[in-house]
Amino acid sequence: MGLKIGVCGVGQFGPHFVPLFQKHPGVDEVYLADVFPDRLAEQAEKFGVRKTFPDLDALCKSDCDCIALYTQRWMHAPQAIQALKAGKHVYCAVPAAVTLEEIQELVDTVKSTGLTYMLGETSYYRAQTHYCRERFLKGDFGRFVYGEAQYHHDMAHFYVPYMNSGGDSWKATASYPPMLYPTHSVAFVLGVTFRRMIEVSCFGYVDHHPDGIFDADLSLWGNTFSNESALFRTSDGGMARLNEFRRTAAGMGRMSIVGTHGTYEEQPAERGMSGVWTWMDFPPDYGKSEIPYAETAKLYPLKKKDVSGIHTFDGVELTEENIGDRSRDLIGKRFLGVSAAQPWQCLPDEFLEVPNGHDGTHVFLVHEFIEAVQAGQLSPNHVWQAARYNAPGIVAHESAKRDGELMKIPDFGVPPADWLVLDCSVPLRS
Ligand SMILES: NC(=O)c1ccc[n+]([C@@H]2O[C@H](COP(=O)([O-])OP(=O)(O)OC[C@H]3O[C@@H](n4cnc5c(N)ncnc54)[C@H](O)[C@@H]3O)[C@@H](O)[C@H]2O)c1
Incomplete structure (x- = not known):
């Protein structure tokens, strides 16, 4: 059934x-x-x-x-x-x-x-996060040192949903504090390392736009900040700088992860984002005289612009080379919007040619939820991980209200040991 x-x-x-x-x-x-x-x-x-x-x-x-x-x-x-x-x-x-x-x-x-x-x-299912997660879990990054992630999305894109659902009082909720929506940037880091943000200092940008949305008297949250930027200490001894901006010209998500042995750095390329992976191979006698061997690989641009101007992936096409155990009748069909760097092999055939969204992530979100329910196992984005994504932003916003006061982030624990996670390679660590 x-x-x-x-x-x-x-x-x-x-x-x-x-x-x-x-x-x-x-x-x-x-x-x-x-x-x-x-x-x-x-x-x-x-x-x-x-x-x-x-x-x-x-x-x-x-x-x-x-x-x-x-x-x-x-x-x-x-x-x-x-x-x-x-x-x-x-x-x-x-x-x-x-x-x-x-x-x-x-x-x-x-x-x-x-x-x-x-x-x-x-963000957890985006190509770059998946790429970094796999390499991090294999140890290619070495120890986590620093993460940088951002979710910049201008208010102009939110007017319509806020007006449509909020009626005359839409401005009261359009002033939603940016750090209360922290998951897209936090997950770029914690979706790779599976650790925790333990303390934070955050600053807010007081908005001056004539639309008057970020007005303390109108706002349900008394919020005046349209942009918030925070520095976190992570539980593995690293650091992360995360931005949640809602009044900014340049858009959307971006991440970089710096490790002791490998780094992934993302930057805008001519046609969308691209990532550069750099890896240091330390020879056994390193420390005497050797300079570590460095490999730098420019990953192919992850995205291209389609005719409507929206950044998107080409989509993964089933071919003779990658068809695996699937039916040969499917050759030439595509998982729309999915990058080769995402684990598309797990997707059901029914998702071929189905419209997708947010850089190919929608199909993974739906598939993983159904899998988790049917298997009675946890999705990697279970409630304890959700707590790790959301609590840092809640405390960061409080820190911004206190002009950057350093504040501790509470720990909501890990799942019971007998509740398996769908992908066992990603247990939460303290
Ligand atoms: N990348 C992402 O992960 C991403 C992208 C876009 C939106 N979102 C999230 O999706 C959610 C929806 O965003 P949206 O832009 O569609 O908002 P929206 O305001 O357009 O839609 C929300 C809908 O929920 C309905 N609703 C509210 N309370 C209800 C209730 N008790 N019973 C039944 N219906 C109810 C409203 O009437 C409205 O139609 C938001 O939380 C947003 O943060 C996430």
């Missing part, structure tokens, strides 16, 4: 995932829920969905096995807890939570229910 998935929230983002859930071989049926009846009816018709629900409460009472939350960013923890308590497995768009208390309650609820909770963090 396949799973029944309830997609909750069909605003800007949720609808991108509906066809993926529908096509996944582990899923029998997809339901939709939204508090806007017109939006709900339109999306149900578009995707041929038979069952719809007016809100999360009604979806929780339905016979669905899993709920995938694509609601506004500050709503997720209470809604995920409600769904878990109703006996549903939960997939949740980022962030997981906006306070430390919410994180604790979420962790406790996952533990007590034993249900699957996966945070849908896109």
Whole structure:
């Protein structure tokens, strides 16, 4: 028997995932829920969905096995807890939570229910993160020294969803503090090292834009910062500088990881981003006179621009050379938007030629959630990892409010030892 998935929230983002859930071989049926009846009816018709629900409460009472939350960013923890308590497995768009208390309650609820909770963090599945994770786990980086990551996304791109869902009071929530949405940058580092941010000093940029969004009197969070930049100490003795910017001309995510033996450095290339991998091979008698052998490899540009101007991967095409055990009938078909540096071999054939998003990550997010539920195992982006992605930002924002005060980040622990992670190569470490 396949799973029944309830997609909750069909605003800007949720609808991108509906066809993926529908096509996944582990899923029998997809339901939709939204508090806007017109939006709900339109999306149900578009995707041929038979069952719809007016809100999360009604979806929780339905016979669905899993709920995938694509609601506004500050709503997720209470809604995920409600769904878990109703006996549903939960997939949740980022962030997981906006306070430390919410994180604790979420962790406790996952533990007590034993249900699957996966945070849908896109950076974890991006090609560069996957590339670095594999090399880091093999030891190619040596010891972690420094990580640099950023998620720069200008406010202009958020006006529409905020206005559409927020009505007349949309400015109250458009001022959402950047560091309460830290997961895209944090995961670029912790999705490679699986350690923890332990303390932070953060500064905020007080916004002056005439749109008047970041006004302390209007803001639900009393927030005036549109950009926040933080320096973290990591539990393996390293350092990381993370930016969350919402008022900036240059866009999107970027990462670099510096180790004692290898580094991966990313920079904008003519056509999108590219990464440079540098590796030092220390000969056995290094220390006497030898200079270590250095290998520098410029990775092919990871992205190219398509005609609409959106950065995207070409997609991986099944060929005679890479077809593996799959049917020869599939030769010439593509996993759209997926890079050769992502683990596309794990994807089901049903995802060939299906529209994808966020640099090929959507297919991995959906597939891994369904796999985790069916196997009764944890996704690598389980609730304890989600806590490690979100708590650093919550404390960083508090530090910014205190003009950079150095603050400790609490530890929410690791999964119970008998709860296996889907990919056993990635256990959390202290
Ligand atoms: N790269 C990424 O990971 C990424 C990218 C885009 C968006 N997101 C996340 O996805 C989420 C959704 O973003 P969006 O732009 O689609 O927002 P949106 O405002 O367009 O859509 C949210 C929808 O949730 C619905 N909703 C809220 N409460 C509900 C309830 N109780 N029951 C049923 N429906 C409810 C709203 O009516 C709305 O239609 C956000 O949390 C955002 O952070 C993540």
